[in-house]
Amino acid sequence: MTDLLDIKKMSVSFQTEYETIDAVRNVSITLRPGEVLGIVGESGAGKSTIGNAIVNLLEPPGEITRGEILFKGQDLRNLDDKQMRDVRGKKIGMIFQDPQTSLNPLMTIGAQLIETINKTINIYGSEATNKAIELLESVGIDESEARLNLYPHQFSGGMRQRVVIALALAGNPDLIIADEPTTALDVSIQAQILDLIKRLCQERQVGVIIITHDIGVIANISDRVTVMFNGQAVESGDVKQILTNPKHEYTKSLIAAVPRGDRKVERFKSIDYIEGGAQTQRRIDLDQHWLGKKFTQHFSDTAISINNLNKKYSLKKAFLKRNRSYVHAVKDVSLSIKKGEIFGLVGESGSGKSTIARLVAGLVRTDKGSIKLFDQEVTNKSKGKDVIAARRNLQMIFQDPYSSLNARMRVQDIVSEPINYYKTASTNMEMRQIVRDLLDHVGLGSNAMLKYPHQFSGGQRQRISIARALASRPKILICDEPTSALDVSVQAHILNLLKDLQDDLGLTILFISHDLPVIRQMCDRVAVMRHGSICEIATTDSLFEKPQHEYSKHLLELMPKTDF
Amino acid sequence: MKDGQSLIEDKLNSAKYKKVLKANFLKPATLIPILLLAFIAGCAIFAPILAPTNPYDLAIVSIMDSRLAPGEVMFNGTVAWLGTDGAGRDVLSAIIYGLRTSLIVALTSAAIALTVGIVVGLIAAFYGGKIDAFLMRIVDIQLSFPAILIALVLLALLGKGIDKVIIALAIVQWALYARTVRATAIVERRKEYIEAASTLGLNNFRIIVKHLLPNSISPLIVLATLQTAHSISIEATLSFLGVGVPITEPSLGSLISNGFDFILSGAYWITFFPGIMLLATVAAINVFGDQLRTILNPRLSK
Missing domain, CATH: 3.40.50.300 (P-loop containing nucleotide triphosphate hydrolases)
Incomplete structure (x- = not known):
């Protein structure tokens, strides 16, 4: 032929x-x-x-x-x-x-x-x-x-x-x-x-x-x-x-x-051919390190507990109630996430998983239900000493590394902003030292400090985002599709980094993704979402081996096969 | 996902941007207005040194010098290169001092209007909802009246004087700035770095000032430049109509108006030269503003 x-x-x-x-x-x-x-x-x-x-x-x-x-x-x-x-x-x-x-x-x-x-x-x-x-x-x-x-x-x-x-x-x-x-x-x-x-x-x-x-x-x-x-x-x-x-x-x-859907591996290996991201990552010793200073206080074992959460977005605004129409983005969702756990939320677009993230982060107001961070009620509250303290324990990594950094600020100022605002460093020297250290830990190196975000690639920008989140010494990290805008090799680096940080700092991570293989590699437990409600919550292994709900089975069948 | 094509485009754009930037600053259309504006600003700043006589100094103004043609010699021996007006003031000196008044009025009112406009626009964009609707309806009402009409009414109420003109011009202009800032800020507001800032727990004031403001004001640079030219001409119009600055502190507009009485008797220079100066200033600022737009937004230059 x-x-x-x-x-x-x-x-x-x-x-x-x-x-x-x-x-x-x-x-x-x-x-x-x-x-x-x-x-x-x-x-x-x-x-x-x-x-x-x-x-x-x-x-x-x-x-x-x-x-x-x-x-x-x-x-x-x-x-x-x-x-x-x-x-x-x-x-x-x-x-x-x-x-x-x-x-x-x-x-x-x-x-x-x-x-x-x-x-x-x-x-x-x-x-x-x-x-x-x-x-x-x-x-x-x-x-x-x-x-x-x-x-x-x-x-x-x-x-x-x-x-x-x-x-x-x-x-x-x-x-x-x-x-x-x-x-x-x-x-x-x-x-x-x-x-x-x-x-x-x-x-x-x-x-x-x-x-x-x-x-x-x-x-x-x-x-x-x-x-x-x-x-x-x-x-x-x-x-x-x-x-x-x-x-x-x-x-x-x-x-x-490429994340595998069929079994969990500890780390993505031999991925150093492209972005030379895997510089010597020093382990963080929490007893000595700045990041660990506030960690001595007592925290309950449940990091996030969500009860009967509801959120509607209005599609059509009108003066009369009967003319209004809504989309029910989150419907009666209840879940609780243990301290130190990586909890996955998976679902197709429009299933309400990002809305949950934004509700928990306090970016949108709740219609009904309650959200507690370490037993502190934070639903629709932004004031009050306890609430502010609880909120500071939670940081978010966003999907789009191109819009999640302020383009007019130097990396140093971006990362040091929370330190500066909460006065968690006593001198400017100390603050710069902390920023340098954080950038080292996310694999960027301190010569990034004086540059602007546009001088970095998507993966590097995501690292800056992570450094910024760490700078307020969080206990909980919400990652909303943190790698879906990135190339697969860069994704592997970022996922490795998140895992390392989770190990070192004992972070609780709410990990949101539409990508089942990524969920499999990252999470301890998973909730499958569809049309704003949760279909199934299970440990990752049991979900991938023996899905209970019809929809979970359906999603797993469609997962691109990677068992080549 | 940024695909290969757009990565290449990014590279080309950054190389192109530098090139366009350099080329734009060196081409006559930018260079001439810049030089002209520098000259005008120089004149206004150093007016007491540059002007042959002081038109405010009643001791040296002599009615004997009334309506001398350009080039004639005045009573005290200085040459009136651009002639004298009906009161015997040297037109060249009056223009130089008038330029000063015009620019002070235009720049001060622009600065006040910008500040008010930015604050209102950012608050509307950041808080949204009812606050936004309320502020923007005020802007709508303001913009639905012709600027000159509002200014006339205000000056009729406030009375004469440079400060009154500045207030009137600021009130006329703030709404335009507010609307422009709001349009940009509303886009920026939805970007994730603003959400990131609020998850960091920063207060609203800090988010607005440190994050929203620096990312929202670039379209204003061009607008403010063009608007300055506009307010110079509004001020001139008001002065021409007799409600602007007092005759003792002449601006370009009041000089033109002043000479208008004599234009039919052949003393054209009293109106003509201030008119030319006004035209040159406004045109230079406008051309510069247009070029600035091209420089700041290289995509338009294709």
Whole structure:
């Protein structure tokens, strides 16, 4: 069988007046019809650039400097703009990451599909409509005739992605390039979309390139894989072989960094190939260390106890009560977290897990129910000596490291703010010493002190967040999806760091994540949430081995398999 | 997840930003207004040294010098390069001193309006809800009247004087600043660093001053520059209408108004030169403000 796509030693660079960034260097890729090729790599590895280079949609000043892109034997680099447009619609289909933005919100699904059908295969009128219905059915949207008249916002995220796939299929392409097609979707929907892509690929004998950062996706769907690192393809080959027996050091650390869903490991090992985060982490001796100074006071054994917690958000405000409408974000939730425990909250988006975090942290007001921190009632209270003292025991690590740090403050000032505010250091010298020490412990080093947050990567910023949280000497840490915005290797570093700190300081951690394997690696006990209520609370092992609730079983089945 | 493409974009942007910054400061459109503004500010600050005569000093103002054409020699021997006005004051000196009054009025009122506007805007954005609704309705009411009308009414109530003009101009302008600050601050308010600050247990005052304020004021830099030009012209209008600064402390506007009586009898210079100066000042500030916007927001320059 001849190759559908044959990229030979392609290089792409972005030329500026100051420097040339080689985004892709000497990458060769081949793809046969009916085959799924995964391109996997982390941020900045150049994987998206490859996808854009194939269809000649590189953003200026990016350009292909060397190599050939043979598509069915024809070099795409020799085509002019008009020929390229034809290739893009009719021969190569694209699926983008965010179905929210890749559909036009002002046109019905039908109009968008029919427009594409008109342009690509030149059929019009009722024939085109029939074709559109047929396409929607092929991507698994039922009642498709009625749904042609709906607008994108009337579809869910997964349905929208199906429509995007239907659009990509409209011109009967030979090749589909999917750039992070499931990153914006929940796990349950991700599994369906991946199945769909795989099925269409085999039925229609099209070649599919899946670009993703997620090894789980690659393991589930692709036949072959190319691992990208720093613009180069470090390893290519059969998926099974690469995942089970990686040759290159980078691939090894990448795979080691993927949290496993099937069993718990103590630490993520051999992940030092990328961000050199694992500097010598000194252990903290609580009896000697500044962080331990206040730890002598008596604390009860229950760190957080939540009783019958309820929170509604109003969807529609109105003067009259009957016209108002609410979404019940948290419904009758009760749980208690023991001192020194890592407690996981897991659920899909919209299940209310972040709301619980924000309620406990006192960022939003409770409607009903009570929250106690170490037996101190803190519900809807911010004043009072006892309440303030109890609240200071709790700190939060946020999801987005890009917005959780004040961009106008130096790292030193960010970390020292609580020390400064609560006067927990006697002199400026001592304060700087503490900050230096904290930054050391989170693996940043003291030369970070005078820099601003934008000079750091996402993982480093998350370390700054952790240092800031530690600076108020907390007993409880709430981590709201602390690693979901990070690359997998960086995630491994951060999770290791959190575990170490928990060991050293005896922290209680409320760990929130949608990612089951991460939960498995981190938590002692887990609560599964759905539609604002808790389905099941169990120890991590028993949840993963013998889930009791239907929904827990369902979630576990959908978990990307990592037992390669 | 930041993908590769956006990482590359970040790198390009930072390189581009430096380049744009440098190029923008060196191009004539920025350089000329800056030089002009420096010159104007210099004139205003060093008015007593630079001006050939002191127009406030009644002892040397002589009615004999009334309406001398540009270039004629005055009674005391100094050359009136831009002529004299109806009372015999040297127009050049009057312009230099007038510039001083105009700039003091504009800058002081801008500073007061900025302070009030920032405080109101930040409080509205931070507390939200009813406080926000209440403050913003006041802003709405304020902005629904033409600035010049409000200023006229206020000055009719307050009476004449530089301080009164400053108060009137501050009242006219604060609402615009308040609304602009609120718009930025409301976005910043929802970011996680503000939540982080409140989980640290900081009090609201500190959160507003140390976290919200520094991240919300950058759009104001441009607005304040353009608004200063605007208030110079409002002040000139008010003075021209006779409700602004008193004739004994002339601003550019009152000089123009002063000369207006003589323009039909051929003494054009009394109105013309202050007018040119007003135009140059306002234009220079406006062009500078526009350039500042480009410099601070390089995306617009594409």
